[in-house]
Amino acid sequence: MTAELSLPQGFRAAGLASGIKEDKSIFDLSLFVSDAACCGAGVFTKNQVCGAPVKVSRERVPSDSIRAVIINSGNANACTGDRGIEDARWMTSQVANGLEISEEEVLVCSTGIIGHFLPRSPLEQGIPKVIQQLDSDSQAFLDAARGMMTTDTVPKQSTRLLTIRGNTVRVSGVAKGAAMIAPNMATMLALIMTDAPLSTSQTDQMLRHAVNRSFNCVSVEGHTSTSDTVVLMANGAAEVEELNEQELNQLQSVIDEVAMELGQAIIRDAEGADHFITIEVSGTKQRSEAFEIAQTIANDALVKTAITGSDPNWGRIVSAIGRTTVKLNEQDVIxxxxxxxxxxxxxxxxxxxxxxxxxxxQNRDVLIQVRFPFGDESTVFWTSDLTQEYVRLNSEYTT
Amino acid sequence: MTAELSLPQGFRAAGLASGIKEDKSIFDLSLFVSDAACCGAGVFTKNQVCGAPVKVSRERVPSDSIRAVIINSGNANACTGDRGIEDARWMTSQVANGLEISEEEVLVCSTGIIGHFLPRSPLEQGIPKVIQQLDSDSQAFLDAARGMMTTDTVPKQSTRLLTIRGNTVRVSGVAKGAAMIAPNMATMLALIMTDAPLSTSQTDQMLRHAVNRSFNCVSVEGHTSTSDTVVLMANGAAEVEELNEQELNQLQSVIDEVAMELGQAIIRDAEGADHFITIEVSGTKQRSEAFEIAQTIANDALVKTAITGSDPNWGRIVSAIGRTTVKLNEQDVIxxxxxxxxxxxxxxxxxxxxxxxxxxxQNRDVLIQVRFPFGDESTVFWTSDLTQEYVRLNSEYTT
Structure with a gap:
């Protein structure tokens, strides 16, 4: 069930402009806090070149004692060496001091320009202020969604409700886009919060399940950034005892939905995109095969430009399918x-x-369906087309 | 040694307009013939969806008795089912009849629109005519280079001479570009001819060596077409006895050079490209690692658009390196x-x-050099940038 955008019970948030960005009025700092200790899990970029905040946060999850996530935009604190690590740790210690919790209970994400050291002075002022502004209402949630935006044109939020034994369990998420524009090696960041009672390992498993069906199935240009991070926090503040297997499955579906809505929102907001493309591949023996085919179609510049031109160019799609490692004949493709x-x-x-x-x-949405006679596995993948505007946006900046 | 563009001894060629293309005055048919039987080898697209001519030619090489290669442009004869295979065989039989040789001694390549049956009537007239026009002079060689062009803006030829024991050995090649434009699933085709005396297995080995250092190291958008074909023919017409190992190595270098010149010419003629990009990766343990890194950089839309904008965006390059499977730290990259x-x-x-x-x-050429401290292996890769003009060309056609 879709609900008004709001935080789960026991969570508070805030967002503001601390002064990291050139335009000092644009939000650049967000804080999400759980009043009680959460089980927390994270999935991070597989890029071997990763930002300092990824290195710091990765060490702190999974954990049964996560309290806060601090996020800044405008500076990715990536390719910044040892000083970057110190700066990321310093951010978490500032939050920990203000909230009177331990540094290890704070996760950190940064997104924006890379190769520049994090400016500490706006954060020295901004972090106490963002702590002071923490609130549980939907305006605070929206402000926090705004604080993580870089080239996003709209904040990305999602909330779902689930009724378990007469009580309401809430799952809420925020994300920022993966669209990239020079000099920002922009990042896909998402945080999902729930007041359901979960163990650390359940939190970790549920996050991985959701990410595999959402953020891992979206692509603008196939480039995994240095800072991609998705975090799930579960604080158990809803009035529900331990969940049984059926309830866990229900919760998983809702977490998957929130993750998919956020993932799709990122694609819908991709820079310079004219079309939102859904690629369904079915009838393979393995899900990984369906995934490889969907991803290859999604990242193919010739397929993307054909769709930009509203051209049902089956030749490019079939040829993209043929260059995967999945064993097939052209006769097998529908x-x-x-x-x-x-x-x-x-x-x-x-x-x-x-x-x-x-x-x-005439339609922004395009559905590409590919069927095979090999088996019962399937996948869905979302991407955008490749427009002249995309190239303009990504080439016009000069250092 | 670079030489005037001409055919090796014992080879003749011709090209003409048979009427396959909409504009009936544009060349669309080429024939290359060796007066004596050649050792012939071929390297074909790895795409599992491949054109009928690929299926027919692939069965006929390697061979010690190849006499001719017939090539048409304007129609790729791909995704045309059993009738496509029959049409491709029919083309070779028409050539075989005219030259009074066996059908199995003829290879066939087609490039152009896919999913349309080959029109036989222009070819029924055109094949006898192109046989009649066969000549060994440089005009005939140029005509034949023109007959295989699709969206290429210039014909692509290369000739090198080698002196062995006082005698001249010649290596000559022609190619057409891999640039793709709707609705053509355009194809990379290349034919290299030499009058050096080689065995079938030497011809095959030398072709694979050359292709791995040339055509396999160029990419416009990373899409392997359904029809890519490279053929090497060696007829032994030069006045040289069997080559010793040193002479074979010299010949290999010259064949590599011709293949590289043709491969680079394809990239230089890529649709809508502003920059010609050379990527040198060195200091890896395995050549395959250097290759994976170079190819990932070459096919990265964010790197390509940065170069279009003349932006030395190291973040995008380092991030592209980080997302390969080669184990590395960001500190290892120079x-x-x-x-x-x-x-x-x-x-x-x-x-x-x-x-x-x-x-x-200010320069069309860009050199990206990536060095690692891991070993002594290296590779070179060539690509073009990604411009608004590329997107316009590839999206403006509508079926």
Whole structure:
């Protein structure tokens, strides 16, 4: 069930402009706090070159005692050597001091320009202030969603309610986009909070399950940034005892939904994108095979530019499928675009190209469905098209 | 030694307009013939979805009895089912009949629109005519280079001479570009001919060696087409006996050079490209590691758009390196752009950003050098940048 955007019980948030960014009026600092200790888990970028905050936070989860996540935008604190690590730790200690908790209970994320040292002076003022402003209302939640934005054009939030034994359990998430613009090696950051009672290992498992079906299934240009981070915090503040297996499954579905809504919101807000593309691949033996095919189609510059031009160019899609490592023949591929059969039995189908093209031109959403006769596994992947505007945005900055 | 563009001894060629393309005056048919039987080898697309000509030609090499390669542009004869195979075989039989040789001695390549059946009637007229026009002069060689062009703006040829025991051995090649434009799933085709005396297995080995250092090291957008083909023919017409090991090595170098010149010519002619980018990766333990890093940088949309904007954006390059499977730390990377040290010891170097950017803006060529301390292996890779013009060209067509 979708709900008004709000925080789960026992969580407070705040966001403000501390002065890290050039325009001092733009929000650049967010804090999320649980009143009680949470079980916390994190999934971090697989990029071997990763930001200092990733290195610091990664050491602190999974844990049964996470209290806060501090996030700044405007500076990614990546490629900043040992000093970057010290700065990231210093941020968490400032939060810990203000909240009178331990440094290890604080996670940290930074997003923005890379290769520049974190400016401490705006944060020295900003962190006590953001602590002071912590609130549990929806305005505070929105402010905190704003504080993590870089090139995002809209804040990204999601809330779902679940009723368990007559009590309400809440799952709420915020995210910022992965769209990249020079000189920002912008980052995908997301934080999901729930007042459900979970153990540390349950928190960790649920986060990984959700990430595999959401943030790992979205791509703008296939570039994993140096700072990508997704965190799940569960504080058990809802009036519910330990969950049974069925309830855990229900909660998992809701966490998956929140993660998918945030992941899709990132793609919908991708820089310079004209189309939002959903790629469904089904009928493979392994889910990993469906995933490889979906991801290859999603990251193919020729497929993306064809969709920009509202061209149902099956040749580029079938050719992208053919260059994966999944063993197949061209006869095995059944391709539909927006519900119209395009390609089957190794040959283009007899479809109305004009009508399909017109449908693509008039709608922002494009659905590419690829079916195989090999098995029952499937996946869904979301991406954006590749426009001249994307290239302009990503090439016009000069150092 | 570079030489005037001409065919090796014992080879003849021709090219003409048979009427496959919409504009009936544009060349669309090329034939290359050796007067004596050649040792022939081929390297074909690894895409599992491949054109009918690839399927037919692949069965006929390696061989000690190849006489001719027939190539048409304007229609790729790909995704055309069993009828496509019949059409490709029919093309070779038409050539075989005209030359009074066996069908199995003829290879076939097609490039152009995919998913459309090959039109036989222009070829019925065109093949006898192209046989009639066969000649060994440089005009015939140029005509044949023109007949295989699709969206290429210039024909691509290369000739090198080698003196062995006082006699001249010649290596000549032609290629057409891999740049793709809708609805053409354009193809990279190349044919290299030599009058050196080689065995079938030597021909095969030498081709693979050359392809690994040339055509496999170029990429426009990382999409392997359904029809990519490279063929080497050696007819032994030069007045040289069997080559010794040193002479074979010399010949290999010359074949590598011709293949590299053709591969680079393809990138230089890539649609809508502003910059020609050379990526040198050195100091890895395995050549495959250097290759993976170079290829990942080359295919990264964020790196390409940064170069379009003349931005020495080391963050995007270092981040692209970090997302490869090669085990490394950010401290291991030494990065230079156009000879200027940009990044070292996990931190940006103290370089003049304005000067490096200005150098990139004023020159078409960009050199990215990445050095590691792990070993002695290295590779070189060539690519183009990603411009608004590329997106326009690849998105403006609508079926």
């Amino acid at each position: 391709l539909s675009i927006n519900g119209t059969l395009i390609y089957e039995n190794g040959l283009p189908a007899d479809f109305d190209e004009q009508a399909v093209s017109e449908g693509m031109r | 990065l230079s752009i156009n000879g200027t040290l940009i990044y070292e010891n996990g931190l940006p170097a103290d370089f003049d950003e304005q000067a490096v950017s200005e150098g990139m803006r």
